[in-house]
Amino acid sequence: MQNFPLVSVICLSYNHEAYVVESLNSVINQTYPNIELLIADDYSTDHSVGIIQKWLENHLNVFFLANEKNLGNTKTFNQLAKKAKGEFIIDLAADDILLPNCIENQIKTFQNSNYKNLGIVYGNLIEIDENGSFFGNYYTEVDHPESGDIYKMVVGRTTKICSVSSMIKKSVLEKLGYYDENLAYEDLDLWIRTSRDYEFEYIPEILAKKRVLSHSLSSHFLIKNNSRSKKLNVSTLQILIKALQLNRTKDEHKALIRRIRFEMYKFIKARNFNLLFQLFLLEIKVRLKSI
Incomplete structure (x- = not known):
């Protein structure tokens, strides 16, 4: 009998009106059968909320939170992460896209891993521009994504973790106290704190598409x-x-x-x-x- 633990995908939207439907569709079109989708809009100033609400008319079993003021990524994510029922969690920006077999590959890696204290799995992805055109791969042939105890490598920047293609155990996230809400961005802090006590495993597959925008967080x-x-x-x-x-x-x-x-x-x-x-x-x- 196959085991399909529940996976919670938390999709965060902020002024993503042009991309949010494609992102949401990438979640419901997964080959993996047991997914909970939770969406939050962080007080967008464009038409994101209306577009999400229209999409929800055909997807009734999806939770949606529309913030009444801008709270930022860390606080908004934590609200939904604490509500999530899944054994595993994915943090998905509403301009990024999961490939159809992304979650299936991530769960198989967790279930078949030789690491006894595995906290996070992650893979490669394709970077695309605002129009969806190919930009490049996140990891190239010269990169060597690491597995196992990678704390020193994360701290020393000798390895980098691809957040869009990652999945974390909810129990690990709970023990860490979720995202640090005092921070303006979350990924580096999460990688450091998680890798201190938990192992990571790299999946040598393209799992997602990351949209590289001129106004994205990393550009600031x-x-x-x-x-x-x-x-x-x-x-x-x-x-x-x-x-x-x-x-x-x-x-x-x-x-x-x-x-x-x-x-x-x-x-x-x-x-x-x-x-x-x-x-x-x-x-x-x-x-x-x-x-």
Whole structure:
């Protein structure tokens, strides 16, 4: 008898009117048979809410939350994650697309893995532009996505995790206390905290499509004298301070120094010099511990 544990897909929408229907359809068109879909709109200023409501007329068993004010990704996600009934959770932006066998491959990997403490599985994806045209693969032939105990590699930026193609056990997310709602973005903090105590497994398959937009979150880190850029970089500083507290070895401290040096470049590009100074002080503290 086949085992199909419930998977909760949390789809977050913010001004995604042009893409949200394609994203939602990619969830209901999965080959995997046991899926719970929860949608939240974070107070969009476009027609996203109306488009979602129209789509829901033909999909009655889907939960929908329309925020009455903008709460941000971390708070909005946590609201739905705590409501989700699934054993596994996917965080899906409403401009991204799951390929039909994405969830089936992720669940098979969890069920057949040799890792005893597996918390997250992730795979490769195709990057597309605003029109859906091919942009490139997230992982190329020169990349080596890691499996197992990857904490030091995540902290040191010698490996990167593809969030769009990832799935996490809900029990792990609960033990971590869900997303840190004090942060402006969630993925790096989640990877670091999860990899401290849980294993990851890479799936060498294309599982999803990630839309690369000119106004996407990642594009704001380097904008000069920008309030959103500052919030993102403040969050990065907070994440690295937390990583220092999680570190257990000198090698992990050395890995964190490499990450700090990389983030310094972004702070300089964004002209966040006060944050740069704080990051410099953090590096000194980490270096003293690495000796």
